[in-house]
Amino acid sequence: MSSSSTSRADDLKVRTVALAVAAQVWPLLALVGGLLAAALAWMARSGDAVPATMAWVLLVKPAALGMVVGFALHESAHVVVLKRIRTVTHITIERSALRTSVVPEGTMTARQAAVVALAGPSACVAVGAVLWISGLDRSLSWWYLAHIVFLLPFFGDGRALRHGLRAASGQTVEAEGN
DSSP states (O other), X not given: OOEEEEEETTTOOHHHHHXXXXXXXXXXXXXXXXXXHXXXXXXXXXXXXXXHHHHIIIIIIIIIIIIIHHHHHHHHHHHHHHHXXXXXXXXXXXXXXXXXEEEEEEEEEHHHHHHHHHHHHHHHHHHHHHHHHHOSOHXXXXXXXXXGGGGSTTSHHHHHHHHHHHSOTTOEEEOOOO
């Protein structure tokens, strides 16, 4: 499965990006939702809360709150920053079998390209840090903190960051996808 949709940068809504991420993994969400529904039905019938608790801790929380919300935040943060760059005219949401990403069209300075690359992983790491430091949910925090790996050079954000940092200060570069 591969698809893309292009919008004017000013018109693209963050909600659209978040929904594209969720739509990418709908089979996983349907499976997890079905298992949770079965566990809740069991709990209602028998009074045994163990399966429902296990479904929440082992399935729903990691899949929905960790993976889907984490990646929706990641890509949405890129879009929030891209929309502030006047020379980015359009943003394409690209979906393939294993990923959803946003690809800007237009030009950016090297500094802007680096900031866009940092935005997605940084937003997730910030949420992970809050979850960890506050003690609110340390197991969930790891799903967000793990986004730091996307700054390694073999991922799109890492490549864009490296390219932006290597480019001369103030030099304009073609917008690269994240």
